Amino acid sequence: MKNGKLLRWMKRAGVLLTVAMLSACGEEYLQSTIDPVTDFGEVSHNLYVQVFWWTMIILAVVWALMAYILIRFREKPGQDRPKQIHGHMGLEIAWTIAPAIIVVAIVIPTIQGVFETQRPPDEDALVVEVTGKRYWWNFHFPEQGVTTANELHLPVGRPISLRLESGDVIHSFWVPQLGGKRDVNPVVAVPEGEEPKRNWMHFTIKEEGVFWGQCAEFCGEAHSLMGIRVVAESEEEFQAWLTDWHTPAPTANAPEPVGGQADTERPAGEPGAEAQTAVNQAVAEDPLVARGREVFFRETTCVLCHAIQGTAAPGIIGPNLTRMGSRSTIAAGMLENTPENLALWIKDPLSVKPGSEMPGAQYGAAIAGVQYPATNLNDEQIQALAAYLSSMR
Numbered sequence: 464m465k466n467g468k469l470l471r472w473m474k475r476a477g478v479l480l481t482v483a484m485l486s487a488c489g490e491e492y493l494q495s496t497i498d499p500v501t502d503f504g505e506v507s508h509n510l511y512v513q514v515f516w517w518t519m520i521i522l523a524v525v526w527a528l529m530a531y532i533l534i535r536f537r538e539k540p541g542q543d544r545p546k547q548i549h550g551h552m553g554l555e556i557a558w559t560i561a562p563a564i565i566v567v568a569i570v571i572p573t574i575q576g577v578f579e580t581q582r583p584p585d586e587d588a589l590v591v592e593v594t595g596k597r598y599w600w601n602f603h604f605p606e607q608g609v610t611t612a613n614e615l616h617l618p619v620g621r622p623i624s625l626r627l628e629s630g631d632v633i634h635s636f637w638v639p640q641l642g643g644k645r646d647v648n649p650v651v652a653v654p655e656g657e658e659p660k661r662n663w664m665h666f667t668i669k670e671e672g673v674f675w676g677q678c679a680e681f682c683g684e685a686h687s688l689m690g691i692r693v694v695a696e697s698e699e700e701f702q703a704w705l706t707d708w709h710t711p712a713p714t715a716n717a718p719e720p721v722g723g724q725a726d727t728e729r730p731a732g733e734p735g736a737e738a739q740t741a742v743n744q745a746v747a748e749d750p751l752v753a754r755g756r757e758v759f760f761r762e763t764t765c766v767l768c769h770a771i772q773g774t775a776a777p778g779i780i781g782p783n784l785t786r787m788g789s790r791s792t793i794a795a796g797m798l799e800n801t802p803e804n805l806a807l808w809i810k811d812p813l814s815v816k817p818g819s820e821m822p823g824a825q826y827g828a829a830i831a832g833v834q835y836p837a838t839n840l841n842d843e844q845i846q847a848l849a850a851y852l853s854s855m856r
């Protein structure tokens with residue numbers, strides 16, 4: 464390449480690079496590692512910042528030396544061969560000791576950080592048992608008696624300890640703004656009386672917000688589609704969410720016929736009239752929702768795998784669907800939670816998430832070696848199911 468051509472090419476590349484860099488500004492990054500919101504996240508972020516500045520110092524020193532050498536020792540016209548040297552004790556010592564000091568300066572805070580983030584759980588911490596499964600996340604609050612999936616509500620300003628374990632293969636829990644990745648391992652059997660080894664993760668969240676994460680250990684076909692959302696909210700909002708979870712959504716169960724007189728009208732003023740009004744109001748619910756409830760509990764297999772708190776649905780193979788309508792996404796972050804998308808998911812989950820282990824209308828699924836049949840649902844049943852699940856907010 465001629466010099467002029469090379470220069471033009473470099474100019475163009477420079478412009479492109481600048482445009483690319485500028486266009487990266489101002490975006491919202493859902494999984495940023497450089498914007499920690501917990502003490503745990505800050506430990507690794509501070510380390511990252513320290514190492515960054517060390518490398519910047521090294522870069523500056525190397526470039527400064529290079530510039531000095533290029534100018535100071537450049538060949539001058541008529542110059543003799545420069546003095547030849549072999550080895551320089553002072554230099555050898557300097558370039559051995561300087562990097563050693565830098566390595567020690569990085570190692571000390573690294574080891575401190577490892578111990579700080581691997582400590583035993585705090586006594587008063589809010590414990591959440593996190594179970595990674597192909598390809599979704601189960602979140603169980605043992606003290607609060609709450610089980611939910613994929614969307615984890617947590618309070619800010621309180622120590623939290625996540626106990627990580629896998630229901631099948633190795634996964635890794637990673638919500639970058641909360642902190643580093645941590646392996647989610649299957650629990651290995653131990654002699655009686657011993658506590659099986661599990662990984663923990665401890666942090667206190669400092670900011671409200673929704674923080675996105677992702678399984679970070681290859682676990683199978685839909686590994687990259689195994690998202691996590693952490694909803695960090697105030698203590699009051701978190702308590703309200705717990706209470707909601709324990710209170711069945713108004714549409715979760717069929718309205719109870721009051722006093723066994725559900726279908727006879729009573730004129731106002733007569734005994735039982737008030738109860739009758741209540742029944743009539745309850746019966747006025749969306750017929751599609753009522754139909755969906757009927758399909759869910761009587762016409763298909765959903766309850767084999769899914770539970771809904773406060774109803775007769777007991778399944779534990781798939782995600783707990785309590786207050787499903789209030790989740791913002793479906794299937795570990797794959798779809799926005801709308802009735803249309805729910806219908807799509809129930810009909811044909813593999814079209815949404817290839818590799819998923821939920822059976823569709825036309826095909827079954829194998830979970831842990833057990834084959835579950837296709838649900839064989841028609842579109843009317845599917846629309847109704849979607850309306851029922853959406854109604855539970």
Ligand SMILES: [Cu+2]
Pocket residue numbers: 633634635678679680681682683685686687689
């Ligand atoms: Cu994975």
